Amino acid sequence: MTGFDPGPAFFRRSVGDGAEILQPLPASASGWSPDQIRGMAVSGALARATERTAGQVMPQMQPARWAVDLFRPARVRPTSVRTTVVRHGRRIGLIDAQLCQEGRPVARSRALFARPGPTPDGQVWQPEHTLPGPPPDLVPTGDDPRLFYSQQQGWTTGTDPHRNGSHKQVWHLPITLVAGERPTPFQMIAGVADLASLVVNWGASGVEFINADIDLVLTRLPMSSEVGLSAVDRSEGNGIAVGTAVVFDRDGPLGSASVVALGNPVSGVDPGNRSPDLSAFHGGH
Secondary structure (H helix, E strand, O other): OOOOOOOOOOEEEEEEOOEEEEEEOHHHEOOOOOOEEOHHHHHHHHHHHHHHHHHHHOOOOEEEEEEEEOOOOOEOOOEEEEEEEEEEOOOEEEEEEEEEEOOEEEEEEEEEEEOOOOOOOOOOOOOOOOOOOOOOOOOOOOOOOEEEEEOOOEEEOOOHHHOOOOOEEEEEOOOOOEOOOOOOHHHHHHHHHHHHHHHHHEEOOEEOEEEOEEEEEEOOOOOOOOEEEEEEEEEEEOOEEEEEEEEEEOOEEEEEEEEEEEEOHHHOEOOOOOOOOHHHHOOOO
């Protein structure tokens, strides 16, 4: 797809006391609160630091699992990420990371890296996914780099036609994680994986569940900077919803993303009409 440039960055990078600091920018704003940064930005920042560590320690491996716990709201505050290599073996590597604000962690991740190798020849069952992306000439018309799908309406540039309870998909175009940097395929998919909560929890009243985690598994990285998510499973009870989405690009499925989400019916959000109060991004924040 052409004709759409990556939007504003989620963070601006600076260095203080020898450590990197990420300052949230207005594009990182969450639809849930004007003083909260979105899960895409949190997961992307964790992935960026994790991938840099992996490039130094285990460059021959590729990410196969990405798990994020969003256990405190990430606010509009200076942000840092620290990583720890837990394991570096012959075929498997593990890297933990924490995203910290004001001296305490607000989110954490664990990445499993695997060494690529030949695929066995034995025949194994796998589902037949029909996951056509949006038409290549369908381009977002606003500043939201996404296209939206419901089974009732098909692909559109806006969310209004999809106020229904039918099956959902989303297609995400390039993001800019840190100003002046081009995100890698892993950073892109780690950030977009947060939208699994959107496609599994978006219904006739908007999104009334807020996810507490992200769990992404991958057989490969996306071939371009455009990826889609398609809901494939969901269950709900006692105000808790769990769901899974297939992650795909124009070459087919490349993995899946699962989320646990908690009901928040008092302040549901429309995924395409966020108009946050950006005053929180000024005055030293």
